[in-house]
Amino acid sequence: xxxxxxxxxxxxxxxxxxxxxxxxxxxxxxxxxxxxxxxxxxxxxxxxxxxxxxxxxxxxxxxxxxxxxxxxxxxxxxxxxxxxxxxxxxxxxxxxxxxxxxxxxxxxxxxxxxxxxxxxxxxxxxxxxxxxxxxxxxxxxxxxxxxxxxxxxxxxxxxxxxxxxxxxxxxxxxxxxxxxxxxxxxxxxxxxxxxxxxxxxxxxxxxxxxxxxxxxxxxxxxxxxxxxxxxxxxxxxxxxxxxxxxxxxxxxxxxxxxxxxxxxxxxxxxxxxxxxxxxxxxxxxxxxxxxxxxxxxxx
Numbered sequence: 001x002x003x004x005x006x007x008x009x010x011x012x013x014x015x016x017x018x019x020x021x022x023x024x025x026x027x028x029x030x031x032x033x034x035x036x037x038x039x040x041x042x043x044x045x046x047x048x049x050x051x052x053x054x055x056x057x058x059x060x061x062x063x064x065x066x067x068x069x070x071x072x073x074x075x076x077x078x079x080x081x082x083x084x085x086x087x088x089x090x091x092x093x094x095x096x097x098x099x100x101x102x103x104x105x106x107x108x109x110x111x112x113x114x115x116x117x118x119x120x121x122x123x124x125x126x127x128x129x130x131x132x133x134x135x136x137x138x139x140x141x142x143x144x145x146x147x148x149x150x151x152x153x154x155x156x157x158x159x160x161x162x163x164x165x166x167x168x169x170x171x172x173x174x175x176x177x178x179x180x181x182x183x184x185x186x187x188x189x190x191x192x193x194x195x196x197x198x199x200x201x202x203x204x205x206x207x208x209x210x211x212x213x214x215x216x217x218x219x220x221x222x223x224x225x226x227x228x229x230x231x232x233x234x235x236x237x238x239x240x241x242x243x244x245x246x247x248x249x250x251x252x253x254x255x256x257x258x259x260x261x262x263x264x265x266x267x268x269x270x271x272x273x274x275x276x277x278x279x280x281x282x283x284x285x286x287x288x289x290x291x292x293x294x295x296x297x298x299x
Contacts, residue, residue, distance in 0.1 A: 001032060002014060004053070005035055005046075005077075009035060009037060013042070014036075015033065016033060017078075021034075031077060031078045033078070035080065036083045038084065043197060044160050047161075047162055056076055058072060058075050058077075060080055061080075061082060061101065061102055061130030062082050063078070064128040064129075064133075081100070082130070084197065085102040085103040085104070088100060089200070091172075092115035092117060097119075097201055098199070098201075099131040099199060100132075101132025101195075104129070105123075105129040105130060118203065118205070119201055120153065121141055121150060121153055122143055123139045124141065126141070131198075131201070132196040132197070134150060135150060135186070136187075136188070136189065136191050137150075138190075142241075143240050146237065146238070146257075150187055150188065153201055153202050154170070154187050154199060154202075155183070156172055156199075157170060157183055157187075157196050160195045166197075208260050209264075211267070213254050213255075213256070214253050215251060215252045215253075216251045216282065220249070221247045221249075221250040223250075224243045224250040225243050228254070236256070238256060239256060240255040241253070254270070
């Protein structure tokens with residue numbers, strides 16, 4: 001199989017994963033080959049060959065979320081899309097960017113940030129996520145209550161079926177209503193329906209103010225969660241809300257974003273503290289991390 005893969009794509013595109021490699025880091029999963037096609041055409045050729053030969057393969061971006069995709073039993077090949085990392089379309093005025101599946105999400109954020117825009121998704125392991133992996137896994141992060149799920153941010157895709165057939169779904173404009181909506185079932189399908197080769201994302205303006213407030217009152221987790229629920233029901237519209245700690249002593253974090261006047265008005269509606277509990281709210285400028293060890297909003 002290795003020689004046939006090398007003949008198809010060249011020896012530089014075929015890797016035999018060593019122990020400890022991110023491509024072989026799951027119990028019981030030892031792929032015989034990791035293949036790194038550089039183009040959509042090479043990816044299609046690999047899929048056709050695998051289909052004809054009966055080889056089981058699993059698509060991946062950079063190998064960090066293999067265990068969250070399809071079942072790996074019997075899989076011999078990892079289709080790694082990490083060499084396909086070009087921005088294929090970018091139009092800041094239309095709030096749109098298209099990227100090949102292997103482009104790191106961090107690069108999308110950097111490019112968008114230069115225009116005062118952002119990709120309003122904060123998935124787990126966001127620093128390791130790729131454009132294709134983010135869409136394939138569909139893991140939105142803690143701001144999904146405000147910003148929506150991943151599928152709400154994907155305008156279109158290019159994808160390959162298991163026999164190498166290429167198709168497109170959606171488009172590169174926000175209002176695209178022609179035909180069946182094939183994008184939504186593909187987002188979150190974890191590579192089981194098709195291999196995503198390009199994803200078009202909708203961008204949003206960076207909010208003028210983005211702040212997190214922490215309440216460290218030492219209250220029980222149940223009481224802290226009840227306060228969080230009450231804040232949502234009171235219409236504070238948090239960008240994210242989280243509680244952490246132990247059952248007997250927990251803290252609450254609330255993230256507010258938007259126009260400065262609106263954010264501060266909502267901040268002033270926060271209770272000063274829990275009844276009978278010490279401590280008040282601690283403010284911090286939002287950087288993606290709460291001020292306790294390493295727990296991020298990306299969850």
